[in-house]
Amino acid sequence: MVLIYRILTILLWPFVNVFSLFVSALREFLRIRKNDLKRILSAPNPSQDTKVVWLHAASVGELDQCRALAKVFRQKEPKTLLLQSVTSSSVRDSQLEAFDADIKFRLPMDFPWSYNAIFIKFRPEILVLMSWDRWPNLLLAARKFGTRSYLSSAVPPSQKGWLGRKMDRSVFALFTQIFPAHASSEQEFKNLLGAKARLKTLGDCRIDTVVQKVESNTKEFSRPNSYPFSKILVLASTYEPCESLLLPLIQDDNFKDFAFWIFPHKTSPDRIQFIESKVTSLGKVSSRYTSLPFEKQNSRIIVFDVLGLLAFAYKSADFAYVGGGLHNRVHNVLEPAYFGLPILTGPKIDHSSEAKELKRTGGLFTIRSLEDAKKVLLLNEVELKRISRTNRAFLESGRGAGERTYLELRK
Numbered sequence: 001m002v003l004i005y006r007i008l009t010i011l012l013w014p015f016v017n018v019f020s021l022f023v024s025a026l027r028e029f030l031r032i033r034k035n036d037l038k039r040i041l042s043a044p045n046p047s048q049d050t051k052v053v054w055l056h057a058a059s060v061g062e063l064d065q066c067r068a069l070a071k072v073f074r075q076k077e078p079k080t081l082l083l084q085s086v087t088s089s090s091v092r093d094s095q096l097e098a099f100d101a102d103i104k105f106r107l108p109m110d111f112p113w114s115y116n117a118i119f120i121k122f123r124p125e126i127l128v129l130m131s132w133d134r135w136p137n138l139l140l141a142a143r144k145f146g147t148r149s150y151l152s153s154a155v156p157p158s159q160k161g162w163l164g165r166k167m168d169r170s171v172f173a174l175f176t177q178i179f180p181a182h183a184s185s186e187q188e189f190k191n192l193l194g195a196k197a198r199l200k201t202l203g204d205c206r207i208d209t210v211v212q213k214v215e216s217n218t219k220e221f222s223r224p225n226s227y228p229f230s231k232i233l234v235l236a237s238t239y240e241p242c243e244s245l246l247l248p249l250i251q252d253d254n255f256k257d258f259a260f261w262i263f264p265h266k267t268s269p270d271r272i273q274f275i276e277s278k279v280t281s282l283g284k285v286s287s288r289y290t291s292l293p294f295e296k297q298n299s300r301i302i303v304f305d306v307l308g309l310l311a312f313a314y315k316s317a318d319f320a321y322v323g324g325g326l327h328n329r330v331h332n333v334l335e336p337a338y339f340g341l342p343i344l345t346g347p348k349i350d351h352s353s354e355a356k357e358l359k360r361t362g363g364l365f366t367i368r369s370l371e372d373a374k375k376v377l378l379l380n381e382v383e384l385k386r387i388s389r390t391n392r393a394f395l396e397s398g399r400g401a402g403e404r405t406y407l408e409l410r411k
Contacts, residue, residue: 001170005136009111036105051080054124059088062130065153068208068402110135119145131155139174148176152405153204156188158350181353203401210334221312224297229259237265237323237331250284263304272305314339330355338395340388363391
């Protein structure tokens, strides 16, 4: 199967070049990666005795996983040269530049020849991918140049067809070893790869990053003074389907004591206006976070039109809805879990090991309808206390995954 993939990517290359002449987004995608490759290849060559480790993240969540592992390498091996690559354009340039690595770049497209120059120049001894990420030509190149490859914080794929599972078996077999995020993930990998697969559950490195982020925060964020609502539902990283599903709650008398704090995934003017129009259409009014000092807010529905506050707002909340799961894939559920909040999201959680684990232990609820949401929001206090203990315990048990992964890599 890997050979078929390799042939297909070779055949695809001419079409990519032709399409890039007419599709500006593809042309820009290729231009950025070409420039990045040229830039990193112009960097000084590492000395013969320099250790080199290459970390790769698919997107923002996986970059958090890499950050935890990179932090341990910096502490244990400050002279090791760290390479950090990313795939998704959702990783902003500023996020990549802020990452504590020596060489940072966007991964070239996965063609058989794409990585040769990188391996030849930097000679990485270790390549670490995160979560579910698997690029066959990258893994084959690592083998060719004698680089050990690992999948950390690993999540089994959700392929359901025979052909997809066969392809996954052949690609995951290219890794030197796989470190599943949870015991349940290890069992799923065994079901896919067989009992002889090299697996060792070490946890999800992202937990370390989330815990460090929350516990090192000095920002004070609490409910406004004399806030007239007893419960707060945070709607986090929302998209239009999220608001369309959940905002009718504001009309239900069963939730008249609930406040709704809305953090849209994007804070562009059109998104803020959409939310405000939706609230108005339901006969209610909303207030923007920036409209007046937060401690003076008394609005039931607050639309947060700035970034950077969500992780700290959870501390004041009673429930959290995390967006993405209705239409694509769920976003970060670890931050609300840290504060012991019951978590609601859509059904698309297969890519997220932490969401699947939280659902399995009863602290996360997948919803498809307004009625599903109401059942969770009206749970009794005994059940809410159990959920709080369970979600907090999940985060506590996951601490130290970066350290465990580092020790395993250095065995």
